[in-house]
Amino acid sequence: MAVPGTVGHMKRVEPLSGFPEWLPEQRLVELAVLDAIRRQFELHGFVPIETPAVERLDNLLHHGETDKELYVVRRLHARSEEPEPALGLHYDLTVPLARYVLQHRGDLAFPFKRYQIQKSWRGERPQDGRYREFYQADIDVVGDGTLSLAFDSEIARIIHEVLAALPLPPVRLAINNRKLCEGFYQAIGIEDVQAVLRIVDKLDRVGEREVRQALLSEAGLSEPQADGCLQLARIHTPDTSFAQQVRDLGAESDLIQEGIDELASVLSSLSDLPTGSVWADLRVARGLDYYTGTVYETSMAGHESLGSICSGGRYDNLATGANRTFPGVGVSIGVSRVIGRLLGRGELRASRRTPTCVLVALSSEQLRGQAQQVAKRLRERGIPCEVFHEPVKFGNQIRYAARTGIPYVWFLEGEQSGSQEVRDIRSGEQRPADAATWSPRDNDLVVRVERPAASA
Amino acid sequence: MAVPGTVGHMKRVEPLSGFPEWLPEQRLVELAVLDAIRRQFELHGFVPIETPAVERLDNLLHHGETDKELYVVRRLHARSEEPEPALGLHYDLTVPLARYVLQHRGDLAFPFKRYQIQKSWRGERPQDGRYREFYQADIDVVGDGTLSLAFDSEIARIIHEVLAALPLPPVRLAINNRKLCEGFYQAIGIEDVQAVLRIVDKLDRVGEREVRQALLSEAGLSEPQADGCLQLARIHTPDTSFAQQVRDLGAESDLIQEGIDELASVLSSLSDLPTGSVWADLRVARGLDYYTGTVYETSMAGHESLGSICSGGRYDNLATGANRTFPGVGVSIGVSRVIGRLLGRGELRASRRTPTCVLVALSSEQLRGQAQQVAKRLRERGIPCEVFHEPVKFGNQIRYAARTGIPYVWFLEGEQSGSQEVRDIRSGEQRPADAATWSPRDNDLVVRVERPAASA
Numbered sequence: 085m086a087v088p089g090t091v092g093h094m095k096r097v098e099p100l101s102g103f104p105e106w107l108p109e110q111r112l113v114e115l116a117v118l119d120a121i122r123r124q125f126e127l128h129g130f131v132p133i134e135t136p137a138v139e140r141l142d143n144l145l146h147h148g149e150t151d152k153e154l155y156v157v158r159r160l161h162a163r164s165e166e167p168e169p170a171l172g173l174h175y176d177l178t179v180p181l182a183r184y185v186l187q188h189r190g191d192l193a194f195p196f197k198r199y200q201i202q203k204s205w206r207g208e209r210p211q212d213g214r215y216r217e218f219y220q221a222d223i224d225v226v227g228d229g230t231l232s233l234a235f236d237s238e239i240a241r242i243i244h245e246v247l248a249a250l251p252l253p254p255v256r257l258a259i260n261n262r263k264l265c266e267g268f269y270q271a272i273g274i275e276d277v278q279a280v281l282r283i284v285d286k287l288d289r290v291g292e293r294e295v296r297q298a299l300l301s302e303a304g305l306s307e308p309q310a311d312g313c314l315q316l317a318r319i320h321t322p323d324t325s326f327a328q329q330v331r332d333l334g335a336e337s338d339l340i341q342e343g344i345d346e347l348a349s350v351l352s353s354l355s356d357l358p359t360g361s362v363w364a365d366l367r368v369a370r371g372l373d374y375y376t377g378t379v380y381e382t383s384m385a386g387h388e389s390l391g392s393i394c395s396g397g398r399y400d401n402l403a404t405g406a407n408r409t410f411p412g413v414g415v416s417i418g419v420s421r422v423i424g425r426l427l428g429r430g431e432l433r434a435s436r437r438t439p440t441c442v443l444v445a446l447s448s449e450q451l452r453g454q455a456q457q458v459a460k461r462l463r464e465r466g467i468p469c470e471v472f473h474e475p476v477k478f479g480n481q482i483r484y485a486a487r488t489g490i491p492y493v494w495f496l497e498g499e500q501s502g503s504q505e506v507r508d509i510r511s512g513e514q515r516p517a518d519a520a521t522w523s524p525r526d527n528d529l530v531v532r533v534e535r536p537a538a539s540a
Numbered sequence: 541m542a543v544p545g546t547v548g549h550m551k552r553v554e555p556l557s558g559f560p561e562w563l564p565e566q567r568l569v570e571l572a573v574l575d576a577i578r579r580q581f582e583l584h585g586f587v588p589i590e591t592p593a594v595e596r597l598d599n600l601l602h603h604g605e606t607d608k609e610l611y612v613v614r615r616l617h618a619r620s621e622e623p624e625p626a627l628g629l630h631y632d633l634t635v636p637l638a639r640y641v642l643q644h645r646g647d648l649a650f651p652f653k654r655y656q657i658q659k660s661w662r663g664e665r666p667q668d669g670r671y672r673e674f675y676q677a678d679i680d681v682v683g684d685g686t687l688s689l690a691f692d693s694e695i696a697r698i699i700h701e702v703l704a705a706l707p708l709p710p711v712r713l714a715i716n717n718r719k720l721c722e723g724f725y726q727a728i729g730i731e732d733v734q735a736v737l738r739i740v741d742k743l744d745r746v747g748e749r750e751v752r753q754a755l756l757s758e759a760g761l762s763e764p765q766a767d768g769c770l771q772l773a774r775i776h777t778p779d780t781s782f783a784q785q786v787r788d789l790g791a792e793s794d795l796i797q798e799g800i801d802e803l804a805s806v807l808s809s810l811s812d813l814p815t816g817s818v819w820a821d822l823r824v825a826r827g828l829d830y831y832t833g834t835v836y837e838t839s840m841a842g843h844e845s846l847g848s849i850c851s852g853g854r855y856d857n858l859a860t861g862a863n864r865t866f867p868g869v870g871v872s873i874g875v876s877r878v879i880g881r882l883l884g885r886g887e888l889r890a891s892r893r894t895p896t897c898v899l900v901a902l903s904s905e906q907l908r909g910q911a912q913q914v915a916k917r918l919r920e921r922g923i924p925c926e927v928f929h930e931p932v933k934f935g936n937q938i939r940y941a942a943r944t945g946i947p948y949v950w951f952l953e954g955e956q957s958g959s960q961e962v963r964d965i966r967s968g969e970q971r972p973a974d975a976a977t978w979s980p981r982d983n984d985l986v987v988r989v990e991r992p993a994a995s996a
Contacts, residue, residue, distance in 0.1 A: 089832045089856035092638025095598040108587035127919040129896035129926035131564035142551040154616040159663035161608040182548025207615035217592050234929045376545045400545035440585035463583040470585035473690045
């Protein structure tokens with residue numbers, strides 16, 4: 085079947101729906117964003133882990149909604165005499181973290197502060213902001229037995245600092261506390277608290293009217309109960325004044341007070357952050373049932389329809405299966421969701437299409453060795469460069485540089501005998517240069533991410 | 541099934557055979573190696589691409605040996621009314637490149653110099669150096685219609701520079717040319733050239749005796765033919781003197797001469813590299829049938845049994861399916877194979893277990909805000925740091941730093957009123973410090989990769 089000398093025999097090359105793929109200049113943007121996130125995580129002292137793309141299918145199942153989106157993986161020619169565990173692609177980075185902590189608990193230092201930046205896979209119907217293969221960037225702090233509430237604040241602070249360091253529109257962090265909501269629901273006589281949380285979680289997407297209807301018909305709430313839930317969800321304050329607004333609703337319990345105290349403590353500790361960047365927002369519910377305290381959501385200015393781009397919360401226990409309890413708190417940044425939206429709308433772009441900063445022009449085969457020495461010297465000094473591959477007319481070589489966005493072209497034979505020159509092909513300015521000392525302008529050394537829309 | 545407040549419900553947490561997973565301090569090493577490779581690729585002006593983990597199964601099949609190692613991917617609850625293309629995990633990065641170039645050819649600049657660093661998956665039997673999920677780091681140059689032989693040299697040069705820049709034992713690059721071997725085989729009357737190449741490719745693993753036997757019995761060669769093949773394979777020279785040794789074997793043809801000329805040209809262009817780092821080695825065959833000219837292999841000193849850690853070659857056509865021909869040349873570094881071996885044998889290690897350079901000690905809740913300001917200031921200056929999460933005894937905080945390998949601990953209240961101090965916990969030396977000006981020793985700023993065995 086193979087054609088000798090040919091690598092691929094492609095039947096179809098159309099894009100696969102839901103599996104994003106970028107051109108090099110777009111991938112440069114994605115890499116810059118991933119790098120910036122990782123840099124921030126490391127500046128905060130989180131350690132990297134990576135888990136395989138696959139997990140035992142057993143460990144992925146039984147999480148409700150996500151079950152039906154699972155991708156199963158098996159060998160095409162698996163032989164029955166070699167029984168192998170059923171495998172699936174992970175659909176988030178939290179379940180793999182749970183398995184990782186349980187498996188390696190003897191080798192980890194607690195509190196375990198880890199970051200993990202990887203692809204995940206979900207067989208969802210592809211739509212705006214929803215991919216079947218997507219990058220997530222997660223941080224979690226996992227304790228052994230206990231975990232200080234200070235980490236709930238630290239996670240919020242990191243979200244703020246990480247997202248502020250990225251070339252993104254302003255991001256607003258909304259924080260709530262499950263204890264507050266659950267306590268309030270219980271105090272007004274609601275039994276199926278989880279069902280109400282799942283319905284309230286849809287507020288941003290479907291609005292109050294529909295949520296109220298669902299609370300009445302699906303969750304079986306009375307009208308006063310439904311109105312109470314909506315009143316609670318309307319509370320959002322940039323400071324701890326939410327506490328009084330909750331008390332004004334009249335419901336009281338130890339659990340409510342605990343939720344208020346925790347949320348107020350987190351908010352107070354963030355009071356040095358810029359005004360408006362962090363809110364107590366009591367509509368934040370999160371769909372997942374494992375959260376037990378602080379919950380986080382974030383929205384990006386001008387892209388509220390995208391939903392939360394960074395979410396998470398506190399959970400009592402990362403995993404069952406050991407005689408130890410591992411409470412944790414963390415968030416996940418939906419990197420592909422953000423990148424896909426901003427690239428798609430032209431709101432992010434790379435400053436050029438290649439890492440190359442300097443093209444060393446080649447005037448003859450005899451000078452190839454010398455050209456390579458110049459390139460080597462520049463690379464040793466951290467300047468990305470390439471030697472043009474054939475000694476064609478300089479005009480063609482300069483056009484290649486212009487087409488790929490290489491800012492400088494280096495000429496081995498300058499005006500004066502023995503001198504070399506470098507041309508900035510944007511200005512046309514050409515000057516004598518020495519590979520041992522010449523430097524590009526600061527902005528030209530590496531590819532930068534630009535926000536053309538930001539000036540608007 | 542879900543336990544409220546619990547993320548994971550793990551049935552089994554044993555490792556999955558063939559799917560490597562590292563502890564954080566090992567992942568730090570892997571990341572450092574991946575970063576260094578990427579840095580070198582970018583310094584040489586290659587552009588990044590990334591392709592999805594999955595490809596259409598049709599496009600992955602029909603490549604012989606690899607077919608039976610394919611992993612198929614399907615949704616657990618795929619519904620028949622929504623027909624979806626059959627998918628598989630890619631088993632290398634070359635077939636995805638072929639599909640990518642065909643799909644995006646209208647948007648790419650040629651010669652297209654791309655790098656791609658990703659996981660691939662093969663359902664092989666796990667063994668030393670063979671994983672089912674593994675990192676590859678590929679570079680290829682793809683031409684539109686034609687591609688200068690200069691790129692064959694450039695790829696060799698890059699392999700040398702990339703591998704020399706990594707914290708690895710010395711690496712030897714062996715280069716051959718398919719035209720030379722195929723021409724020679726034909727000249728001595730061999731018809732099934734591919735079969736002979738596949739057998740000769742096993743020389744390193746099984747030795748001359750077994751290869752000779754296979755050439756006689758499997759490929760049906762005469763004894764003089766088999767001996768001729770082995771004589772050719774024995775030729776290896778650090779310069780172009782291989783050419784005379786080939787001529788001395790007596791076989792001549794235009795194809796042999798073309799192969800000699802190409803290989804000699806590549807070797808000559810690399811004569812400035814350190815002696816012994818690049819060889820013409822006529823035993824290099826490569827199993828894949830798509831190579832048509834230059835072929836590369838590399839071996840790592842002291843780890844020859846691992847086989848080639850970076851291999852590739854020149855192919856006439858990246859993909860059928862367009863009315864254009866895309867010749868290319870490239871190599872793939874088997875990153876996981878190298879990392880797995882060197883980590884496994886303790887020949888690589890991280891200088892510490894965390895990115896954190898400074899732990900800001902916390903003496904009381906009242907000082908938490910001040911501690912965070914110090915940490916923020918240090919981070920702004922690129923110094924990774926964390927604030928200890930609770931105001932416990934300094935001894936406990938220092939022990940935490942020692943356990944995770946954090947080199948410095950910062951104290952907000954020094955000996956003198958109003959002064960802050962920083963302690964190097966290895967030497968115990970403690971000095972006054974200001975977050976706006978203090979810097980760690982150069983070696984302490986970020987995690988470095990060390991080769992404890994290198995001193996032996």
